[in-house]
Each structure stands twice: as C-alpha cells, then as structure tokens.
Amino acid sequence: MIGSKISVIVWNEFQHERENPAVRAIYPEGLHATIAAALRETPALNAGALPLEIGTATLDQPEHGLDEERLAACDVLVWWGHKAHEQVSDAVVERVQRRVLEGMGLIVLHSGHFSKIFRRLLGTNCSLKWREADEKERVWVVEPSHPIAAGLGEYFELPCEEMYGERFDVPAPDETVFISWFEGGEVFRSGLCWQRGHGRIFYFRPGHEAYPTYHDASVQRVIANAVRWAAPRVRIADRCPMSPPLEKLSPKTGAFARVGIVQEKGEGK
C-alpha cells in the first residue's frame, strides 16, 4: 500500500495441469489462472482498498517469470508448488527472499509448505502429516477480527481435500487465523502469519491439485483478503551501517590497544 495499486503475481509450477487430465479438467488454464481470476473478481471488504493489478508466472518461463525487474515491481507474490520444488533455481529463491525482507508480501499455498522459499524464510523443515483420502476439511476461524478472516462465518467446509496434520514444523506464528478439523481425526493450523524483515508471510493450507478447492468462494475470499493484508507498508533495503555516536562519549583510558582492529572490521561486516 505504498503506491496507488497492489501489484500481485500468482506463481505456479504448472506441471500437474499439463500432465494429468484429471487435474486439467479442474484447472484447464492452470490453477494460477483460476486464482488470478478469483482475485480480479473478489471485491475488497475494507474501506479505501487499493485496486489489485494481477499477473501470473510459471516455473517454465525464463527465470521462472520472476526476473529482477518484475519482482522489483511486485507487491505480493502468491506461491503454489508441489512436485518441482527442486527445479526452482536458488538465485530466484534468494531474490524472492530479499524482496520479502524489503517488504513484499508472500502468500504460500498448500504444498508450498515444502517450497525452497518458504523453508528458507522460516528456517525449519516445514514437515507435517498428510493423507490423500478425499475427506472433509472444516476450517475454523480462530481470529474473527483478523483482516484475513473478513467476510467469513465461524467456519467453512471443503467436502474433499488432502489431509495435513500436526505437528507442522514451523516457527511459532505471529498469528493463528485458522485451524482445520479433518474427518479422519487430525487437526492442523491452516492459516498462519509471520513477519520476516519488513514483509508479511501468510501460509494457507487448502489447495490440493486434485480438488476444485480454488473454485471455492471461501477459499477465494481468504486469498483475496490475504493479498491485501500482505501488501507492503514500506520498502527498505538491507543495510548494516557504521553509525557515529549521537551522544558525546566519555574520555577513554586507552586501556585497550586496538591496533589493526578497524581494518579487520571491514571484512567481517
């Protein structure tokens, strides 16, 4: 929200849709296209909301569609990946990380829990339990006043989803917005917020490629809310400056012979 619009890129590894007819039947243009369309059509609920400008990017594009210039202009990046995490180049991951730390928002969806960028920003394995059994998920709203929960009731249901279960190996979140109940007996913290550097990160659990989850109105509402919540408040480049004193220092005794120290410092910092 530091400009007059919010520039969003929906990124998708875009492999299941090409390889598997069952998935393609659900997301003919790729699930990034479905998510992007939903973002265009989901009205903002907060007063004075800025317009969204939506684009997409995929793994097979040069630099995965995330070159320096494009990423520099991006306010919020939405990330879906599953089977090709290892194909994402470390250079792009580092670039995305730098932009998040400067203030860009990042929305990580479902199997993106194992993406390089999510694990790099969080520092943990991000492991969990899982099961593909076409079972019911009920997503409970734990923080109804959180902007990401705006417009939802006390819960919403997805009739068929993959199960993810605790323990989810992530750092303690700043906020837990949703917790899921699964028909098969598990629970999962399925909407989690973190700040890293100046950027906001939201992880949202639902979205296995074999189900029409991103066609669900509640899921679309959550992603649209999350994009607005994660929009940058600032843009601050990393620096580690030597800073002159703001107050007069007391005279020193000279007890410490510090020959050569200053020169060395330059290397370390």
Place this chain on the structure above:
Amino acid sequence: MIGSKISVIVWNEFQHERENPAVRAIYPEGLHATIAAALRETPALNAGALPLEIGTATLDQPEHGLDEERLAACDVLVWWGHKAHEQVSDAVVERVQRRVLEGMGLIVLHSGHFSKIFRRLLGTNCSLKWREADEKERVWVVEPSHPIAAGLGEYFELPCEEMYGERFDVPAPDETVFISWFEGGEVFRSGLCWQRGHGRIFYFRPGHEAYPTYHDASVQRVIANAVRWAAPRVRIADRCPMSPPLEKLSPKTGAFARVGIVQEKGEGK
C-alpha cells in the same frame, strides 16, 4: 536434559587471536578457551542441574571440528565468528541446522549475528547498526524470571564494548531477556530467545574480540545459564509421514477422477 549430562561445544573461528596481538593479549588461548573455562567454573543456579561436559572446536579443524559423530553427541553449541563467516562450509551449516531442528541448543554470540547458521535458522538478514568506540554498555534485565537472567541484578555494565543498535533485523523473538543502553545513544535487544524445530536458540550481544568481555562474571553467568536453558528436551528426527485415518471416513462419491495422483505424490513429498 535427556541424558545424565549436558555436552557442550564452544565453537570459535579463532582468527583474531592468532593475527592480532592486542586480541591475543586478552584471550591467549582463544576466546573459546576462556568461555569453556568459564562454563566449567560457573556453578549452576537451578536445583538438580546436570553436569556440563565442555569441549571446543575451531574453524581450521577438519569439518570445523563439527563432524557428524561429534555433532550428534552435542547438546548445546556455542558459536563465535566474525570475519570468516564465509569460510564455514555449507555442509557443516546444514548439519548444525538439522541438529538444532532435532533439539540441540544453539547460543550465538555477538558478531555471530552474521554467521551462516544464525541467518539460515532465522531467515532474515540479521543486520544492525554498529560502532567501535570503546563505549559503555548497560545491559538491562527485562525478564528477571527468565532462567537466563538467574543470579543477575537489574542490570550489569560493560565499561567498553562495541555498539550494536536497532533495528536488529531478526524475527520477533519468543522472549526478550535483555535490552542494552549505549553511552552513544542507541538501544539494542541484546538477549533474545527463539525456538526452531525442537531446538532453542539464544542470541547474546556482548563480546567484541577487542575487549575482555568474556572475562566478565555477569557475561559468564549469562552464557552458563543459557547453556542450561538451551539443553535439549527431546531429540526428534525430521519426518513427513503419510498417516492412515484415525476415524472411519464417509463413503466417497467418486466425483474426483484421481488417476495417477498417488504416483506423483511420491515425488513431491
């Protein structure tokens, strides 16, 4: 605390002490030796404390003294580095990260804020303001009931230290134990706790190599307390298991043609 003792390794890049006579005068055997000796001599304050078993390791040793076997037996790793962060091999960093996520404690000292392991576990740049001007630091105890603050008064002073100032680019800590006041006008969150995976991490600010900081009794008390606080409670290897349902699932309609999905899953997870 899952065995009958706490095995500690004090790691030091050990370069300033060899290259700079002024530093060597303060830490003739290396600052790791001073810290290790202090750990041996600082009595535990908590009832029923386990004995510490202290070793050291340095950058120039094979695998930096942190081979698989040794690290596997380590409960708490204390880390001091400054000018040679880039010389630490990525393989060792990854090994240390894995051990922390399994439950090993990690104490990061002073200029270790820029070490690869600290940045990898936290996911941020870990930048800050700094100045070498032989100035007074007063370390305030913000959480007097925290085990790491045991035995300290309301504050302690270091007559000469390097300044580190905010903003310190780290994730919001789980606990802020100390905040420093600097003569030159800055403040710094100088004792910070995080949990990552099952391991505890403590960052402690003081300890520029040009000053006798690690000879200070309060600093020694903090490090000794931190080692005991960070001792592992568990040891749990990473896993991401497929889990069968615990409850009987309702019959499915077969609406989702899921040909080929199961095979693909194996790749992604």
Place this chain on the structure above:
Amino acid sequence: MIGSKISVIVWNEFQHERENPAVRAIYPEGLHATIAAALRETPALNAGALPLEIGTATLDQPEHGLDEERLAACDVLVWWGHKAHEQVSDAVVERVQRRVLEGMGLIVLHSGHFSKIFRRLLGTNCSLKWREADEKERVWVVEPSHPIAAGLGEYFELPCEEMYGERFDVPAPDETVFISWFEGGEVFRSGLCWQRGHGRIFYFRPGHEAYPTYHDASVQRVIANAVRWAAPRVRIADRCPMSPPLEKLSPKTGAFARVGIVQEKGEGK
C-alpha cells in the same frame, strides 16, 4: 473501519491543567484538547484512509463522559490519566473493557499505565521505574514497517521528559514498535501493541504533563497512526453458546450416568 469514519474520543482526567499553572501554560485547554486538535490536523499516511471524527471526554463529566450510548458509538478511545485513577468508576472501567473486547481500539498514554482500564485488560501490575529529571528521551523505531511508525525516521527525540525504566510489568506484547533510550541510563519499551478480545491496544510512553510533549510533531504522528491502526475491524458481542454437533456422533454406551448434569450446566455457563 467498519463504518465510513473512525469515531475517536480523547479522554483526560483533566486535573493537573486546572490545578497547576505550569501545566496550564503548556495545555491551556487541557491536554485532551491539544491531542484532539493534533488528530484533526495530522493527515493520514495510508491510502484510502477514513476520516476521523474527534471528540473529548473528561473525568468530571457524568459517567466520565463515557455513557453507554457514547461508548457504543466510539471506535477508538485515547486515555490519559495520572493522579486520579482511583476516581474512575468501576462501572465505566467495565464498560470500556467490554467495548475493547468487542473490537474498540484503546490508546493508553504515559501515566495511563497505572489506569484501572489498562491494568484490567492486561492483568498485571504495570509497574515500572520512574524519575522526573527533565532529561532527554530518544525513541527508537524497532519496527519501521509497523503502521504506527509510518512517517518517522529511525528515531525521534524529546529534549525533556520523565524517565520510565524497565522492567515494565506487562504481558509480552504482540509487537514492540518503539524502545526508548534515556539520558540517565535506562531503556524502556515505549510503544507496545496487544490484542484483547477483538480490540487492539497500544501503549505509548511519552507525555508527562509538565512537558510540551503532545505539541511534538513526531508524538502527534504516532498517536494519529495508532488511532488508525486500532480502528475496529469487527464488532462481536461476547457469547458462550451451546453448539449442536456438526457431525453425527457415534452411539454411546451409556456408561456415564449423567442424571442432573444438564440442569446444573445452566448455572455455570
């Protein structure tokens, strides 16, 4: 931000200004009038900001100017009190608490740390160290991307303020926006955020009545930002409902003879 404007009440105990000519010289109409005027004149920095509608209330008014109707229409309450905390009626405190838990924002200023409403919402003593010695305070911005820090530099200074020092006996805040450095050697977490129920609470340290602090542009900026940050996202009345099951329960064995339990429940909940 659930309406088309943000209704703000600036509350002041309004006693020092009437009794002490030195204070009156700084705040002729009361410091609530100065703060209210500043809120009117400080432009919003966020896009799409709603207009503020500003009123004031004081201790000597009926129900302290906070009757049911007025408080029901209030979005954000700003609170300044010092020497008359005990004169605030418990009924009004309870009313304010209920409104905060429903979603109303609360900005507590300076000596309001000892107000009944702040202590009731936080549950702790809210004690601290203090000293009146006309000393310099430098307020450091620890979270530059926080909305409350918008428009500020790395720090701002107040040439003369009362000192507040740690340990500040409050629950761990959700966010620490500012930390103060004091000329006399102390530090203080001087901008702290909490959520309680659905309401946001911000504590801001500066503002001793003997200094022209609320005429300072940076202080005015912080309060204006905080009011917008604390504006309600929802309004949800407290309830503790009996909820019928969402899933079919398994047949029970009847092992538990539960005669009379249901009737009793009504009393407890």
Place this chain on the structure above:
Amino acid sequence: MIGSKISVIVWNEFQHERENPAVRAIYPEGLHATIAAALRETPALNAGALPLEIGTATLDQPEHGLDEERLAACDVLVWWGHKAHEQVSDAVVERVQRRVLEGMGLIVLHSGHFSKIFRRLLGTNCSLKWREADEKERVWVVEPSHPIAAGLGEYFELPCEEMYGERFDVPAPDETVFISWFEGGEVFRSGLCWQRGHGRIFYFRPGHEAYPTYHDASVQRVIANAVRWAAPRVRIADRCPMSPPLEKLSPKTGAFARVGIVQEKGEGK
C-alpha cells in the same frame, strides 16, 4: 524451584461431587483428591526434579483454604471450578493474582476458564463454544518438545468428554502445546501457556466432572508436567520505584517551570 521442594495446592469448588451421585461415583473424595493422588504417584520425567508437596483446598473452607500464610508458601496452585465461580471472594482472587504476578504458578483446569482468577489475569471474557454429548476428544501434541508434553505420544484420546470449541476468547498464548479434535466437528486449543508478571499460567481443557478424565494416565501426566513447568523461578514483589539517574544528566535550561509537580507525583504513583 527456588526451594528444595515444590509446594502444590489443588483447589476445587467441590460441589458437584457432594450434590450429584453420578459425579460422586467417579470422584468419591472430590476431584481434588484424585488429582492430588495422581500428582503424588506420577514420577517426574526431568532429571534433578524436586519433590512435590501436595495439599488441597476447597471453596467451603475459611478463605476458601487460601489464607495469606498458606498462599505465601504455595509454589503452584491448581484450580478447578465450574458452577460456583461467583462464590469465590474478590479478596482471595486478588491475593492469588498478586502471588501469580510475584512468581507462583497457576494451572487452570477445564471449566476454570470462567473462573474469576483466570479472567482477571488474562483480561478477556474467556468464552467458548460447548456441548455435553459424551463424545470423543483427541488431544494432539503440537509442541512435542515442550516440558508439558513430556512422555506423551503424538496424541491421546478421551472416549467421552464435554466439547469446547473455538473461538476461545483468550489473549494470544505464549505457547500452544495441545489442540483438540472433537468427534462432533470442532477444534480447540486445549493446552495454552502464558506468563503474567513472573508467574506461569497453564490452561488445560479436559476435565468435565461427569467423566473419569482425571483418572486418565495421559491427563495425569500433563498435570504433573505442568506443575513442574510452572514452579516459580523467582519471587519478586511488586514495586514502582523512583530511581536516581545512573548517568550524569546534562545541565538544564530551566525552560520548564515545574513548581508543585513533585508534590503531586506522590499521589499518582
């Protein structure tokens, strides 16, 4: 853990057991007696654990069994109440609050979520959804390295319990140790930690009086672990001291005519 043992008081309102034969059949001596016996018999899992000294107290005793002297000697208070919260005197509640803020641990069980002491320490309504339908609860361990989860597997089950569902109106916890799955479709954060002042608070959901929950070995393990976790690390009485400067202050201009201010201060603080 500041003495050589941990003194525990298990407090119970002790009304259901006297009035309802079905409850009395499960807890003939009162559920406080069952919990106290379990604490005596559950061995500590941490090395060097101090012995527990267990007592009980009930509502109908003078000062509810919590007079000044007894409470002053108490390290950890376990609290069970349900239908008689309003009968607990405000004086005793205030006394317990003061002791928690000084460092005493507090374990609040089940329907104690609505007790005066819990609501006072947390500042919120502590409301939730509920249902008595003899349904299965599965308690998932979300933080397996937390001391309160020691000795448990990935989850444990209670075949019949009252349901509590989100949203649970409590402040964001410091740590979420357990999340419950209910047969009827709800989830609940059922093991939550907070620090208030110097004291640790743990809320543990299970324990409706109509079920033999406190005879369950996993539940007994949790309570025993929690008591040890909550044992005081310090004992610090509340104070709000005027503190002389630690550094020499710069000469003042005398711009602020502060006649009479110092006298007034005494009243306010």
